[in-house]
Amino acid sequence: xxxxxxxxxxxxxxxxxxxxxxxxxxxxxxxxxxxxxxxxxxxxxxxxxxxxxxxxxxxxxxxxxxxxxxxxxxxxxxxxxxxxxxxxxxxxxxxxxxxxxxxxxxxxxxxxxxxxxxxxxxxxxxxxxxxxxxxxxxxxxxxxxxxxxxxxxxxxxxxxxxxxxxxxxxxxxxxxxxxxxxxxxxxxxxxxxxxxxxxxxxxxxxxxxxxxxxxxxxxxxxxxxxxxxxxxxxxxxxxxxxxxxxxxxxxxxxxxxxxxxxxxxxxxxxxxxxxxxxxxxxxxxxxxxxxxxxxxxxxxxxxxxxxxxxxxxxxxxxxxxxxxxxxxxxxxxxxxxxxxxxxxxxxxxxxxxxxxxxxxxxxx
Amino acid sequence: xxxxxxxxxxxxxxxxxxxxxxxxxxxxxxxxxxxxxxxxxxxxxxxxxxxxxxxxxxxxxxxxxxxxxxxxxxxxxxxxxxxxxxxxxx
Numbered sequence: 001x002x003x004x005x006x007x008x009x010x011x012x013x014x015x016x017x018x019x020x021x022x023x024x025x026x027x028x029x030x031x032x033x034x035x036x037x038x039x040x041x042x043x044x045x046x047x048x049x050x051x052x053x054x055x056x057x058x059x060x061x062x063x064x065x066x067x068x069x070x071x072x073x074x075x076x077x078x079x080x081x082x083x084x085x086x087x088x089x090x091x092x093x094x095x096x097x098x099x100x101x102x103x104x105x106x107x108x109x110x111x112x113x114x115x116x117x118x119x120x121x122x123x124x125x126x127x128x129x130x131x132x133x134x135x136x137x138x139x140x141x142x143x144x145x146x147x148x149x150x151x152x153x154x155x156x157x158x159x160x161x162x163x164x165x166x167x168x169x170x171x172x173x174x175x176x177x178x179x180x181x182x183x184x185x186x187x188x189x190x191x192x193x194x195x196x197x198x199x200x201x202x203x204x205x206x207x208x209x210x211x212x213x214x215x216x217x218x219x220x221x222x223x224x225x226x227x228x229x230x231x232x233x234x235x236x237x238x239x240x241x242x243x244x245x246x247x248x249x250x251x252x253x254x255x256x257x258x259x260x261x262x263x264x265x266x267x268x269x270x271x272x273x274x275x276x277x278x279x280x281x282x283x284x285x286x287x288x289x290x291x292x293x294x295x296x297x298x299x300x301x302x303x304x305x306x307x308x309x310x311x312x313x314x315x316x317x318x319x320x321x322x323x324x325x326x327x328x329x330x331x332x333x334x335x336x337x338x339x340x341x342x343x344x345x346x347x348x349x350x351x352x353x354x355x356x357x358x359x360x361x362x363x364x
Numbered sequence: 365x366x367x368x369x370x371x372x373x374x375x376x377x378x379x380x381x382x383x384x385x386x387x388x389x390x391x392x393x394x395x396x397x398x399x400x401x402x403x404x405x406x407x408x409x410x411x412x413x414x415x416x417x418x419x420x421x422x423x424x425x426x427x428x429x430x431x432x433x434x435x436x437x438x439x440x441x442x443x444x445x446x447x448x449x450x451x452x453x454x
Contacts, residue, residue, distance in 0.1 A: 006369060184421040186402045187444050198425070235424035321402045321446040361424045361444055 031155045034162040038146050041165050045142065048176040049135045056128040059183055063114050063121060071113045075129035076136045078106060096290035106130075120185070123236030127182040127360075131175055138172055171315070178319040182237055186321040187361030189313045192330045193263045193284075195322075197231040197355025198364040199334045204229075215240035216364055217249060223338060224347040234359035242354045243283075243291025247298040249352065255302030258349040261337060262295065264356035265318050265326075266310035275329030276312040277336055284308035285356045295354070307340060309333055322361075400446035410437030419444055 020026040060068035080102040083094040110126050149158035181188050204220030211233050218229045232240030250257055264284035283295040299306040311329045341351055402419035406429055413434045427441045
């Protein structure tokens with residue numbers, strides 16, 4: 001009797017399975033499971049977003065802003081439309097114009113709300129708001145694809161989203177944690193380029209210094225050579241405009257430069273060690289284009305050798321407080337730069353060293 | 365194909381065991397995230413005294429932070445970095 005029941009149940013299960021497979025209902029169940037999982041992860045993103053928003057709000061209140069909601073709302077939805085790329089003529093100029101206008105507008109927006117605060121404090125608020133903006137953008141995009149997939153019963157879309165969720169969550173967590181560094185002002189991994197540049201300034205005999213477009217140019221004498229050190233003006237959260245400034249400096253020197261070296265943090269491949277130093281040729285700078293092309297154009301115009309030194313790290317390490325390994329790699333990179341300079345140039349040469357990256361926590 | 369109750373039970377137990385093993389493997393695969401705390405290194409430019417201490421918000425490299433306990437010279441922040449919390453305890 002019991003065997004009959006077991007047999008009946010087994011057959012029933014098989015029949016149900018066949019019906020599910022032939023009607024496509026199994027995919028609907030799979031879709032529900034994916035949808036449920038994505039919703040759970042989306043709620044985690046939302047909670048991170050709310051936490052980050054609250055932290056920036058607290059920081060603004062500490063700076064005397066009574067109702068920071070309006071500024072946060074404006075900054076969260078702030079966007080820059082990419083230039084037309086089917087007509088490439090002047091695209092770099094157009095992109096540069098849009099980036100500069102975007103930066104200026106964003107800064108003006110913050111400055112109007114906290115006019116009495118220092119440039120350093122404003123830079124931290126600006127970056128904090130940018131992080132909240134990025135988190136908000138990711139949240140909205142994930143929600144959009146989830147709702148679209150559900151509405152149109154598009155299981156391919158949901159499957160793609162479900163498969164991408166681990167990567168998306170890793171990026172979200174990275175940005176969420178990076179707020180610690182940007183609200184307190186500790187140097188981040190990306191600050192290693194400006195840190196090497198600053199150490200070089202400390203070592204040499206400074207002849208002159210000027211600041212152009214949030215970027216400092218320090219002329220110094222070191223190892224019997226004239227070195228111009230370019231870096232974003234610190235110690236606030238700032239990347240400056242090293243490409244444009246380098247271009248103008250090369251023009252000002254009428255091409256009389258024997259070597260250009262760029263130092264930057266570079267994203268490591270999986271398996272590579274954090275803090276690994278690599279030497280190469282080209283402009284080590286990760287901007288959308290205008291800064292990098294300015295360095296390439298200046299060096300190509302006058303035939304100046306362009307060398308690059310990179311310090312490897314992952315995205316999290318690049319935007320979180322600088323790890324000790326990266327700091328130590330920066331100290332090694334300093335010696336490396338000096339060696340390159342001595343090996344590649346003769347005494348009395350003129351060299352430009354550009355420390356690329358966010359100079360948070362690093363002065364000069 | 366007819367299964368008796370014992371066979372069904374064994375099959376169910378095997379399926380459950382596979383599920384538990386897979387879940388355990390998945391749990392082990394996730395790397396545990398280490399906690400980091402920010403530290404700063406202060407140095408006396410006069411006598412070379414050096415010490416590592418907790419980072420204070422708003423500090424930056426080259427900021428003058430009080431007097432040297434040895435010679436009374438100016439203490440300057442030389443470095444700011446984060447270290448693994450576990451390493452500090454051991």
